[in-house]
Amino acid sequence: MIPLSLTKTEIHEAVSHCQEVAISFCKSTKKVKRAQIPKTLRIELSKKIGSKCPTCDRIITVSNPPSVKQYQPIASSFTVEHLFPLAIGGDNTYTHLMVAMCRHCNVRRNIVMQQYIGSRRRTPKALEDVKKFVEWSMASVLLTNHDHDTEIQEIWEATESLKLEKTNRNKKSENPPNLAELLDRISLLEGRLEQLENTKWRRLTRFITGLLKRKPRITQYSAEEILLECIRSGGTTPVKLGQKITNYQKNHDWEETGKLAFNEHFGFSKQQTYTTTISNILGDRIKVTGIRNNASYSIIVPDSEASSSVLLQKTPSITESNSFSAPRGNPSKEHSEKPKIKITPEEFSKALLRQKERLSTPNFSFLYGSLIKENPIFNLKQYGIKPNDYLIDKCSDFLTIIERPDGNTPPTIHYWINDLQ
Numbered sequence: 290m291i292p293l294s295l296t297k298t299e300i301h302e303a304v305s306h307c308q309e310v311a312i313s314f315c316k317s318t319k320k321v322k323r324a325q326i327p328k329t330l331r332i333e334l335s336k337k338i339g340s341k342c343p344t345c346d347r348i349i350t351v352s353n354p355p356s357v358k359q360y361q362p363i364a365s366s367f368t369v370e371h372l373f374p375l376a377i378g379g380d381n382t383y384t385h386l387m388v389a390m391c392r393h394c395n396v397r398r399n400i401v402m403q404q405y406i407g408s409r410r411r412t413p414k415a416l417e418d419v420k421k422f423v424e425w426s427m428a429s430v431l432l433t434n435h436d437h438d439t440e441i442q443e444i445w446e447a448t449e450s451l452k453l454e455k456t457n458r459n460k461k462s463e464n465p466p467n468l469a470e471l472l473d474r475i476s477l478l479e480g481r482l483e484q485l486e487n488t489k490w491r492r493l494t495r496f497i498t499g500l501l502k503r504k505p506r507i508t509q510y511s512a513e514e515i516l517l518e519c520i521r522s523g524g525t526t527p528v529k530l531g532q533k534i535t536n537y538q539k540n541h542d543w544e545e546t547g548k549l550a551f552n553e554h555f556g557f558s559k560q561q562t563y564t565t566t567i568s569n570i571l572g573d574r575i576k577v578t579g580i581r582n583n584a585s586y587s588i589i590v591p592d593s594e595a596s597s598s599v600l601l602q603k604t605p606s607i608t609e610s611n612s613f614s615a616p617r618g619n620p621s622k623e624h625s626e627k628p629k630i631k632i633t634p635e636e637f638s639k640a641l642l643r644q645k646e647r648l649s650t651p652n653f654s655f656l657y658g659s660l661i662k663e664n665p666i667f668n669l670k671q672y673g674i675k676p677n678d679y680l681i682d683k684c685s686d687f688l689t690i691i692e693r694p695d696g697n698t699p700p701t702i703h704y705w706i707n708d709l710q
């Protein structure tokens with residue numbers, strides 16, 4: 290468990306090994322391994338608190354682990370950086386490739402990876418990029434006087450002046466978040482996910498589930514989906530929303546119902562209000578006006594347009610039936626009457642990037658919702674096409690598409706877009 294210092298030869302060997310692992314990971318459909326960093330390793334690495342960060346001049350300062358609720362990190366806060374990133378096949382067994390790093394550098398390195406590699410792709414060029422990134426990721430920390438890849442190094446330097454906003458989980462920001470802020474929020478959410486995945490209760494549940502070999506539920510919905518659907522079907526005040534959610538929980542055989550059960554299920558703070566949860570996770574979709582019991586919720590982007598999720602189709606209210614699993618109409622019949630598409634994938638992609646420029650968020654659903662409001666010709670529904678399908682099938686030559694699964698099982702995939710690298 291104790292991190293070792295490596296010789297130059299060992300580092301080069303580690304680079305080649307990790308490149309191979311990363312390539313086969315990217316070619317596979319394996320899931321990213323997220324798990325809490327072993328306590329002993331965290332303690333060992335935290336001895337670096339008070340020393341200089343390996344990649345900048347900051348002195349690393351004390352911080353709670355991200356899984357602790359009071360996690361209030363600053364730029365110099367202690368973090369554990371995976372030199373072989375989890376997103377491309379690393380895991381917590383590569384202890385000698387896990388180092389103490391300031392949070393600012395850690396977030397910057399995440400951005401460099403997102404920018405340079407983007408989503409998991411299998412083209413020879415994409416796999417070559419993964420290899421280059423693995424080398425850079427390790428060499429930039431472990432080797433001095435190494436000849437770094439100039440393109441990656443440029444992205445790294447471009448992120449230097451990046452400001453980390455102090456993430457306030459209880460306040461909705463005035464402007465749409467920028468990339469750094471989003472990554473920041475994700476790191477917080479990932480911390481919460483770690484916590485959720487590893488509580489004793491969860492482990493016990495997994496164990497019992499395994500024993501009983503219960504059939505998994507056909508569909509599990511994310512907190513976002515449940516909240517959106519409950520608000521859409523009339524849960525527009527805290528009291529009404531509470532009733533809708535309780536009904537949903539009853540209809541879906543939850544053992545406990547109510548706010549506490551909801552918060553516990555999704556790993557939110559026990560006493561957190563629905564209003565806070567909405568502001569935190571649906572700030573871009575739901576507008577909250579008023580406070581406490583006088584709060585009211587309204588949908589910003591017409592949700593039936595913004596996503597192709599089954600939940601967001603106009604199904605009957607969930608309070609009337611289990612409409613979350615209600616079957617949809619016959620799609621082939623639906624498609625036969627649709628007009629021919631009037632836009633090209635390139636036009637669509639460019640229009641999305643213009644929205645991205647304006648709104649500074651990479652979230653596809655959000656950008657698409659805003660785009661079709663501005664110019665209905667881009668509304669793919671009228672041509673009988675699902676937005677997510679069109680994005681994936683047609684637009685990868687014009688955009689970098691990043692998959693962002695949420696923390697649920699099975700995960701709902703959200704898409705982020707970016708310029709082509």
Ligand SMILES: [Zn+2]
Pocket residue numbers: 342343344345346347390391392393394395
């Ligand atoms: Zn640093």
